Amino acid sequence: MSLTFIFFTVLAILAIASAIVTITARNPVISALSLVFHFFMLAGLYLTLNAQFIAAIQILVYAGAIMVLVIFVIMLLNLGDEEKLKEKFNLRKVIAVLLASVLIIQFFLIYLLTRSGKIEIAENTAKLSTVQSIGQVLFSEYLLPFEAIGLLLLAAIIGAIVLAKRKLT
Amino acid sequence: MEELGWILLEALIKALVIFTLILLAAATLVYIERKFSAFIQNRIGPNRAGPKGLLQPFADVLKLFMKEDIVPDAANKNLHRLAPIISLGVAIAVYAVIPLGSSFELAGRTIYMGVAPNVNIGILFILAMTSVGVYGITLAGWSSNNKYSLLGGLRSSAQMISYELSMGLAIMGVIMVSGSLNLNDIVIHQSGWKWNVLLQPLGFIIFLVSAFAETNRTPFDLPEAEPELVGGYNTEYTGMKFGMFFLAEYGNMATSSALIATLYLGGWQLPFNPEWVGLQEGSVWLALAQFASIVIKILLLSCFFIWVRWTVPRFRYDQLMNLGWRVLLPLALLNVIATGAVMFLI
Numbered sequence: 391m392s393l394t395f396i397f398f399t400v401l402a403i404l405a406i407a408s409a410i411v412t413i414t415a416r417n418p419v420i421s422a423l424s425l426v427f428h429f430f431m432l433a434g435l436y437l438t439l440n441a442q443f444i445a446a447i448q449i450l451v452y453a454g455a456i457m458v459l460v461i462f463v464i465m466l467l468n469l470g471d472e473e474k475l476k477e478k479f480n481l482r483k484v485i486a487v488l489l490a491s492v493l494i495i496q497f498f499l500i501y502l503l504t505r506s507g508k509i510e511i512a513e514n515t516a517k518l519s520t521v522q523s524i525g526q527v528l529f530s531e532y533l534l535p536f537e538a539i540g541l542l543l544l545a546a547i548i549g550a551i552v553l554a555k556r557k558l559t
Numbered sequence: 560m561e562e563l564g565w566i567l568l569e570a571l572i573k574a575l576v577i578f579t580l581i582l583l584a585a586a587t588l589v590y591i592e593r594k595f596s597a598f599i600q601n602r603i604g605p606n607r608a609g610p611k612g613l614l615q616p617f618a619d620v621l622k623l624f625m626k627e628d629i630v631p632d633a634a635n636k637n638l639h640r641l642a643p644i645i646s647l648g649v650a651i652a653v654y655a656v657i658p659l660g661s662s663f664e665l666a667g668r669t670i671y672m673g674v675a676p677n678v679n680i681g682i683l684f685i686l687a688m689t690s691v692g693v694y695g696i697t698l699a700g701w702s703s704n705n706k707y708s709l710l711g712g713l714r715s716s717a718q719m720i721s722y723e724l725s726m727g728l729a730i731m732g733v734i735m736v737s738g739s740l741n742l743n744d745i746v747i748h749q750s751g752w753k754w755n756v757l758l759q760p761l762g763f764i765i766f767l768v769s770a771f772a773e774t775n776r777t778p779f780d781l782p783e784a785e786p787e788l789v790g791g792y793n794t795e796y797t798g799m800k801f802g803m804f805f806l807a808e809y810g811n812m813a814t815s816s817a818l819i820a821t822l823y824l825g826g827w828q829l830p831f832n833p834e835w836v837g838l839q840e841g842s843v844w845l846a847l848a849q850f851a852s853i854v855i856k857i858l859l860l861s862c863f864f865i866w867v868r869w870t871v872p873r874f875r876y877d878q879l880m881n882l883g884w885r886v887l888l889p890l891a892l893l894n895v896i897a898t899g900a901v902m903f904l905i
Contacts, residue, residue: 393563417635419635419638419698419701420638423638423694423698426694442678442679442680443680443683445680446680446683446684446686446687447683449687449690449691450683450686450687450690453687453690453691454686454687454689454690454691454693454723455690455720458690458693458694458697458716458720459720461694461697461698461701462697462713462716465697465700465701465709465712465713466713520679521679521680521683521740
């Protein structure tokens with residue numbers, strides 16, 4: 391048992407547990423907070439894979455920015471505990487079950503294939519995730535997509551400001 | 560496996576030492592703040608507990624421990640308990656990556672001053688931790704179930720999110736100059752009086768103002784504006800839970816000072832060549848001198864924080880938002896562009 395394995399097990403168990411709490415908790419704030427906790431555990435898992443940059447960004451962007459806004463909104467709405475609704479059997483549920491089973495099958499396929507050695511994990515995956523290599527690739531090979539995404543985000547921000555400034559009549 | 564044991568032991572000892580130092584620093588800062596404010600307001604300040612009132616912070620902590628812990632009836636008990644822990648924990652966690660000196664050799668091992676000063680995402684870690692720090696105050700405000708607390712919490716999160724952007728962009732200038740996210744490399748890059756404050760004066764000012772906003776200190780202390788909000792986010796806290804928020808505030812002040820010192824004021828660099836006084840590279844004495852150097856910088860910067868608090872009045876909320884979004888953010892962008900242009904031309 392290596393140290394990485396122990397870390398992985400603890401983090402994975404906590405990540406799954408907090409994910410379950412996220413979807414089952416009645417109180418929306420608790421739900422959002424356990425999602426934040428889940429992000430931390432995910433960041434830890436990225437660290438065991440040597441992906442420091444992604445780990446830091448995971449916390450910085452998701453836990454530190456997006457979830458703060460989510461919690462902000464939940465607090466302003468002052469929601470109480472969610473009430474249990476009796477949901478009828480509908481098409482949405484069927485599709486959800488189908489998609490979930492596809493995901494599980496995919497997961498097992500990849501697991502079995504990597505175990506039998508048919509898929510090999512690329513050797514330089516560890517090098518790929520440092521800040522330097524990501525920056526180099528982003529600003530040379532993928533410069534055009536990067537700039538395009540930048541413009542898209544700028545447009546989205548301007549759109550949000552225009553919508554927010556519109557006077558309600 | 561034996562090597563691993565040593566690494567764990569070293570990390571544990573360092574963490575304990577740093578934890579103790581931060582708590583001591585917080586106590587010292589409380590005392591300095593009370594004496595300093597007394598001096599500014601022409602009072603005497605605490606002078607009963609111990610000589611010159613030096614034991615006052617310890618008396619305060621003892622008092623906080625003895626107090627009854629009151630939790631409001633309508634509060635969300637668990638979150639109410641969790642909030643101060645997040646606040647204090649985040650303030651301390653940042654110290655994990657701040658280098659408090661270069662390395663020294665001991666029993667054949669190179670020991671770095673700091674828990675993990677050489678981690679290659681140092682700055683990102685600090686930004687991540689400060690952005691998570693919002694939760695402590697926001698949750699405290701919400702879970703108390705008190706409208707003033709909630710207002711304080713909301714103000715705080717809006718303020719911290721707004722100033723985080725300018726802070727991050729100001730740091731960008733430092734990263735461009737040093738070419739590294741590793742805090743130890745940034746400090747080494749500033750050796751020989753090449754302090755970043757001289758290379759990045761605009762970035763330094765932006766970072767300084769944002770640091771004031773991030774620590775919720777006057778003139779940006781709207782989350783705990785007493786005349787409007789009773790006490791702000793910590794209104795419903797008593798005893799040691801209140802004490803933890805109090806410690807977190809001073810811990811944050813020490814953390815921000817350490818960051819400013821590390822990023823802009825040369826970190827643990829001595830202001831002169833250490834070989835002039837016979838300190839050798841890799842010796843324990845040099846490491847201690849460097850530690851003293853950064854501690855003095857942190858203390859002086861903390862005094863600056865206190866000085867500003869007792870001389871500058873609080874901003875109005877719209878002024879605060881205007882300053883953050885319309886002044887600091889464009890200036891920070893300008894700083895990044897100017898730095899890039901200069902580096903491109905030279």
